[in-house]
Amino acid sequence: MKFSRRMAAGAAVLVTVAAVAGCAGSTSASSSDLQFVTDKSWDFEKFSAVSKDDIDVSLDPAYYADQNAFQAFIKQSFRSNKAPGLFTWHTGSSLEDLVSEGLVAETTDIWEKAVADGDISESVKDLYTIDGKQYCTPISVDDWVMYYDKRTFSELGLEVPTTWDAMMTVADTLVDAGVAPFWNSGGNPWAFVWFQILTAGTDVELYNDLVSGEAKFTDPEVVDVMNVWLDMKEKGYFSDPGSKTPGETQIKDQEVAMIPFGTWYASTLDTVGLESGTDWGVFPIPNVNPEQEVTPVAIETAPACVPEKSAQRELGLEYSEWWMGTDAQTAWSEQQGNLPFNPNATASTEEFQKIGEEYTDPKYTFYLRYYEAAPAPILTSSLDQFTGFMTNPGDPMPFLEGIQATADEYWSEH
Template identity: 50%
Template sequence: MNARSKIAASVAGLIIGGLALAGCSGGGGDAGSGEVTGTLDFYTDKAAWKPDFESLNDTSGEAADITLKTTGYSDANQYDAFIKQSFRTAKSPGLFTWHTGESLKELVDEGLVAETTDIWKKAVDEGWVSEDLRDSYTYDDKQYCVPMNIAYWIMFYNKAAFADNGVEVPTTWDELNTAAETLKGAGVTPYYQTSVLFTFQWFEHLVASTDPDLYEGLTTGEVKYTDPEIVDIMNVWRDEHEDGWFSDAGSTTDPAVGLKQGDYAMINFGTFFAGNLAGAGMTTDDYGMFAIPAVNSDLETTPVAVESGPLCTAENSKQRDLGLAYAEWWMSPDAQTAWNDAHGDVAFNPKATVSDPALAEIGEQIAGDGYSLYDRFFEAMPTEIVTTAIEQFGAFNANPGDPMPYLEKIQATADKYWAEQE
């Protein structure tokens, strides 16, 4: 039997024995038919991934006697509207994809998603998932939903650009700065940047790896974007701009193509970007990956941004019990091995087998000692603040200078948002 159909007897036993556990992981109530096997209606905003999800049906059918009937949406706004409307009907989904951070908190606060505390406890106890990742799904000391996938935001680099200029993979912030100086001196632009959408990743790393508490304070409003500590960090970013370390923010070249043709030597992106590079014709002979060193060398661990998309079950769904049973199976090593075979990327479960050796290596590295995870800026901050910040970081990339005017605009949105929460 192949990897997708061969399920260890121990996991099968866990699923069968754990169905009652999954069925009581929520907050109670009358929802759910009590059925924990059968066909589960699954809704996702990742329509392109529908074949990947349904390719697991043989595996989940054998292990848990559950298969997915997937409905995919390509329009994110249409999807969000459908899901929110479904909570007011009898058709609320037994399983659906959503977003972590403020978007998930809103559903939790309204009692719309099923609790998964017991599922998480078992997964952590089994060594299937990290405590750091559980924190991203925790509200008032309870867990909701399970991770669909994760992506670590790391640095990809052009191996030829490094080798031709005698640059080694950096392991400290000073070494990274030396690499950038060496590359720039040789006429190679060190880093990719843009002025649209993915404008936040350098900011998040500078803040989180200087002082994790400072980053956490931004998520709660206790720290202001105009505070001196944030301004100092932005001035580091400005100095790097002035040194010519970043690519043209207005370039329309595909980022993967840009790395391939040497427009820049490094690009900070999620591990899923390995698929983009493959699409551009690059292999791991052409590119490498490394965790970005912490700015503050005194930190006990190196913070790494993690992006995680959840699988959720509606609390009032008729398929609530079935959805929770599938969620418990989904956390297992065999489920995640099958998912990785189908979709690729690092795995949130360290006991899963990752098909790409390079992704497996960096996934094992970051999941090991010496690293800690924090939520990516896009999910960690309230949506209104994210929207303004992305615009202002993009404007800063296009016209770097005094960071205060950009930070003041972000803080104005933050002030308005946090005042409305009181």
């Protein structure tokens, strides 16, 4: 799930359960108006004009700004005849829970065609596969990159780093110039970011073993990763993890020089007036461990799902299939400023065209970001412990022991 797009005042409407349920069950809407419930603040009305022209189906979106209210409505609507035709959700255990109850329509046929047509990769398909079948389809699939402030780099004569050591040298120069090299944030949802980068960049198999319960957070290799994080913290490489100032504002004001995020973050930078290619660029996040043969890239994806018992089930599936296609993904990339997952689509910016081509190199391997990959109870504990580590840095073991206690309990039952 993407939490980073701020809910602009007036842009997102907090919809009550009763209001949305009444809308979903209304007979006044056109049969080509697809009832769509979402926790995203993106401009779906604008995109709806594209689908109306292309397939004569419009989105009728209802927005939720509160996660608890959104999830409560989705789960309640499934048990009535008021389920929408399409809704946004998350991959991982959240999707598995709905599938296990038979609440989500299968999309295997759509995926088989999309993969055969070259519209999406098998690796993305795996994220939507449960017990050999596919459910939901992606609105977007975002690769993680390092955003950097081209203005600051130019003023200080800095080159874009291609290795971890080079990036640390850049960080030292930035510290000397009074600029925080890297943005980081405590709390929910972003406290996991640097743990994810450092662990996967050191040993992506270790990362995968941690999220699957095959390794322990207290293992020596994980302690070593945390000590790299601690060393970076002590050298002044990070922004204040408790700051309430958004990262995009900090980079605009040249208080921070680099921000690791998914390609969706481009549209957030647009909101503060920073232009791609002029004010900011992107580069692949280098391996911490230069001996690791592959360079891991985190990915995240925003699914759209169709309720199995929705009166608009077939219309929802039709829209889902269209949204994966070349024309829709080109239009979505242009609107959002991100990198389309469909290789036949055209990226909206030169920066993302270049990074998209770069990521086709076999040396890159892709892994699911920690927010979706970690089971929910372990994620919650991790966010708390990582926040504590960032705000009161020191011996990492007590923090890791706290996460492992939750992991032991979880894996004993799963």
